[in-house]
Amino acid sequence: MAGAIAVEGIGKHFRRYRERPSTLKERMFLWRSNAEDFWALRDVSVEVPEGTTLGLIGPNGSGKTTLLKCIAGILRPNEGSITTRGRIASLLALGAGFHPELTGRENVYLNASILGLSRQETDRRFDDIVGFAELPDFIDTQVKFYSSGMYVRLGFAVAVHVDPAILLIDEVLAVGDIAFQFKCLDKIAEFQREGRTIVFVTHAPDLVARLCDDTLLLNHGQVVARGEPRAVVRDFRLLMAREDLAYGWDQGSREVEIVSAELFGPDGGAVAVFSPGDVVTIQLDLRAPAPVEDPVVSFAIYDEQNQFVFGTNTDWQGVRWPRFEGKHRVQFVLRHLPFVGGRYYVTLGVHSRDSRHVYHLQEQRYVFDVVKGDENPGLVHIPVEVRAERL
Amino acid sequence: MAEIPADLTVRTSEPPKLRVLPRLRELWADRQLLGNLVRKEVSVKYKSSVLGVAWSMLNPIMYLLIFSLVFAVVLKGGIPNYSVYLLSGLLAWNFFSTALTMDARSVVENANLVTKVYFPREILPLASTGAAGVDFLLQAIVLAVFMAAYRHVHVGLNLLLLPISLVALAAFTMAVGLVVASLNVRYRDTQHLLNLLLLVWFWSTPVVYASGRVFVSHKSILGVSVFHLFLANPLADVVFGFQRALYGDVGPASSPILPAVSVGWLAVLLGVVALVSLALLWLAWRWFFRLSGDFAEDL
Ligand SMILES: Nc1ncnc2c1ncn2[C@@H]1O[C@H](COP(=O)(O)OP(=O)(O)OP(=O)(O)O)[C@@H](O)[C@H]1O
Ligand SMILES: [Mg+2]
Numbered sequence: 001m002a003g004a005i006a007v008e009g010i011g012k013h014f015r016r017y018r019e020r021p022s023t024l025k026e027r028m029f030l031w032r033s034n035a036e037d038f039w040a041l042r043d044v045s046v047e048v049p050e051g052t053t054l055g056l057i058g059p060n061g062s063g064k065t066t067l068l069k070c071i072a073g074i075l076r077p078n079e080g081s082i083t084t085r086g087r088i089a090s091l092l093a094l095g096a097g098f099h100p101e102l103t104g105r106e107n108v109y110l111n112a113s114i115l116g117l118s119r120q121e122t123d124r125r126f127d128d129i130v131g132f133a134e135l136p137d138f139i140d141t142q143v144k145f146y147s148s149g150m151y152v153r154l155g156f157a158v159a160v161h162v163d164p165a166i167l168l169i170d171e172v173l174a175v176g177d178i179a180f181q182f183k184c185l186d187k188i189a190e191f192q193r194e195g196r197t198i199v200f201v202t203h204a205p206d207l208v209a210r211l212c213d214d215t216l217l218l219n220h221g222q223v224v225a226r227g228e229p230r231a232v233v234r235d236f237r238l239l240m241a242r243e244d245l246a247y248g249w250d251q252g253s254r255e256v257e258i259v260s261a262e263l264f265g266p267d268g269g270a271v272a273v274f275s276p277g278d279v280v281t282i283q284l285d286l287r288a289p290a291p292v293e294d295p296v297v298s299f300a301i302y303d304e305q306n307q308f309v310f311g312t313n314t315d316w317q318g319v320r321w322p323r324f325e326g327k328h329r330v331q332f333v334l335r336h337l338p339f340v341g342g343r344y345y346v347t348l349g350v351h352s353r354d355s356r357h358v359y360h361l362q363e364q365r366y367v368f369d370v371v372k373g374d375e376n377p378g379l380v381h382i383p384v385e386v387r388a389e390r391l
Numbered sequence: 392m393a394e395i396p397a398d399l400t401v402r403t404s405e406p407p408k409l410r411v412l413p414r415l416r417e418l419w420a421d422r423q424l425l426g427n428l429v430r431k432e433v434s435v436k437y438k439s440s441v442l443g444v445a446w447s448m449l450n451p452i453m454y455l456l457i458f459s460l461v462f463a464v465v466l467k468g469g470i471p472n473y474s475v476y477l478l479s480g481l482l483a484w485n486f487f488s489t490a491l492t493m494d495a496r497s498v499v500e501n502a503n504l505v506t507k508v509y510f511p512r513e514i515l516p517l518a519s520t521g522a523a524g525v526d527f528l529l530q531a532i533v534l535a536v537f538m539a540a541y542r543h544v545h546v547g548l549n550l551l552l553l554p555i556s557l558v559a560l561a562a563f564t565m566a567v568g569l570v571v572a573s574l575n576v577r578y579r580d581t582q583h584l585l586n587l588l589l590l591v592w593f594w595s596t597p598v599v600y601a602s603g604r605v606f607v608s609h610k611s612i613l614g615v616s617v618f619h620l621f622l623a624n625p626l627a628d629v630v631f632g633f634q635r636a637l638y639g640d641v642g643p644a645s646s647p648i649l650p651a652v653s654v655g656w657l658a659v660l661l662g663v664v665a666l667v668s669l670a671l672l673w674l675a676w677r678w679f680f681r682l683s684g685d686f687a688e689d690l
Contacts, residue, residue: 014688069506069687070402072508072509073400073402073509074505074506074507074508074509074687075687075688076402076404076406076407076684076685076688077402077403077404078404079404080403080404081401081402081403081404082401082402082403083399083400083401083402084399084400084402085398085399085400086398087398088509090507090508090509092506092507092508093503093507096503096504096507096508097501097503097504097507097508099431099435101434101435101438101439102431102434102435102438106430106431106434109427110427110428110430110431113421113423113424113427114424114427114504114508114510115508116421116424116510118423119423142438165398
């Protein structure tokens with residue numbers, strides 16, 4: 001099986017300006033002082049065999065779009081080489097090249113010819129395109145009067161009808177309504193059956209697992225993981241969890257300060273990945289330079305949709321400090337983690353009993369993942385014992 | 392070494408080198424895209440306007456009104472059938488200035504395309520020039536109407552100057568167009584500078600005034616023959632060609648309207664201008680081609 005795309009050791013650097021100079025004067029006087037080179041991609045090699053689908057994931061700014069653009073020939077790499085076989089259609093932005101003043105029909109012809117389709121071929125597929133986009137009533141309306149969903153539909157419809165050997169998709173599916181998204185995914189599945197090669201950028205991990213044969217994880221322009229989609233998606237989550245520790249909101253008077261906090265797994269080691277049913281310990285080290293009356297320590301857990309899942313505090317659990325001073329260690333031991341697979345965020349706080357004074361609040365600063373077995377979907381994890389007997 | 396199959400594309404970090412014939416083949420394969428982009432330029436320009444293409448025809452008529460007035464009132468000694476004289480030179484000039492103004496913006500205004508889709512970038516300035524060509528045809532109709540109205544047609548060898556002038560005009564316009572289109576990606580000053588330059592250039596080109604009389608009244612400036620100065624301006628040469636072909640009256644020897652040279656002499660001159668312009672076009676194309684690889688990055 002020959003490679004449809006072979007990327008060999010490519011690197012791409014951009015010049016980062018604090019402010020991009022675009023006039024002669026700015027350029028002559030500013031560019032030296034104001035610019036620095038940085039590598040948006042470095043030493044990336046990947047081979048995509050014909051007829052397979054490669055998923056491309058990574059945090060924002062990790063170079064996914066840049067890699068697609070290099071493959072498409074839109075950007076020229078600064079190092080390495082790229083070999084591609086056959087016609088490439090790139091869906092880097094749906095409806096790129098649609099002109100608002102032109103009608104849907106005019107735009108279909110223009111867009112199709114930009115993607116390399118001849119007039120006769122477009123004539124032949126025109127009805128299919130309009131049918132796929134489900135826009136027959138609007139096809140002679142100027143595109144500026146389209147809703148953004150309609151715009152995307154027409155863009156996708158044209159792009160999938162240009163008959164490419166290689167399709168590059170940059171997270172464009174998320175825009176249409178649910179029905180249309182399903183239709184697009186069907187179309188992608190059809191492309192896969194027809195043996196076309198697809199490179200697919202997405203922020204939806206379940207799509208990667210569903211659609212891709214192989215997955216590449218980029219971070220800061222470098223390949224950090226490559227291989228079986230589920231495993232790479234997991235790596236991605238871990239990576240995000242680790243990086244997220246640096247973010248989050250931090251506020252409060254610091255009369256009582258959270259000096260450090262950690263999550264422990266069942267065996268006592270600090271980790272960020274658990275399984276349903278694990279014993280999890282949230283440990284906080286606190287310090288109060290001066291005495292504080294009756295503080296309350298609390299934690300709250302949120303899921304990926306930012307839903308509050310569970311939380312409690314020392315007051316409700318019957319632990320009180322009439323006078324709190326010096327260093328203290330507080331542990332919340334969650335006896336049995338009832339969560340299904342996913343990502344969870346932990347907020348920690350110390351405040352007065354009436355919650356009026358916030359001493360220290362770290363909002364969703366800690367992250368952990370629960371890795372589920374496939375066998376227990378749903379909202380909560382309930383340990384189940386099966387009893388069966390023959391009557 | 393194994394032969395590389397036709398559908399295999401290899402891209403490296405080397406700036407691409409222009410190979411004219413394969414590239415022309417590529418452009419030819421994309422001719423429908425070019426046609427569609429020209430159509431887009433033209434129809435976008437006149438969408439939601441009542442008069443539509445008539446606006447393109449009104450432009451030379453406005454010039455005609457203004458300059459006829461200026462010549463009748465301010466300057467003495469009119470040019471016979473001034474409308475035909477003015478419009479024949481203006482036809483060439485308007486093509487040049489419209490095309491350049493549009494070319495300069497062509498890549499920048501299509502940033503949305505350039506950063507999202509791969510296609511030969513030359514198509515953009517080509518399409519702008521093509522759209523200017525449509526204007527050219529419309530304005531040619533206006534000229535034809537005036538020529539018919541005044542029964543002012545010189546049928547003879549002079550008409551042969553028209554195709555040579557057209558080649559020279561197209562090649563020179565395209566050469567400058569490619570340069571301004573690529574310069575404008577990095578330096579947006581280009582489009583503003585161009586407007587100033589075009590203003591000076593317009594008055595240095597004998598479109599509204601009779602060049603023949605200038606040569607008689609001002610033989611030389613600082614020892615350089617004025618006639619030669621004009622010849623150094625390719626647009627003036629092209630305009631001479633258009634005027635000789637379409638207007639045709641050289642006028643009396645004491646006060647000529649057009650340069651008093653033979654048609655053959657002009658034909659040779661224009662042939663040289665055409666060849667030089669083609670050479671410039673080649674250089675400009677190479678330059679554009681080199682830079683075009685980085686357009687998506689700079690936009
Ligand atoms: N034309 C450009 N000039 C300068 N810097 C650029 C250019 N294009 C991209 N970059 C930078 O390159 C880096 C990678 O960008 P890229 O668009 O590839 O990220 P991405 O992985 O697609 O991110 P996202 O998930 O947000 O789409 C970013 O830091 C971005 O700012
Ligand atoms: Mg991106």
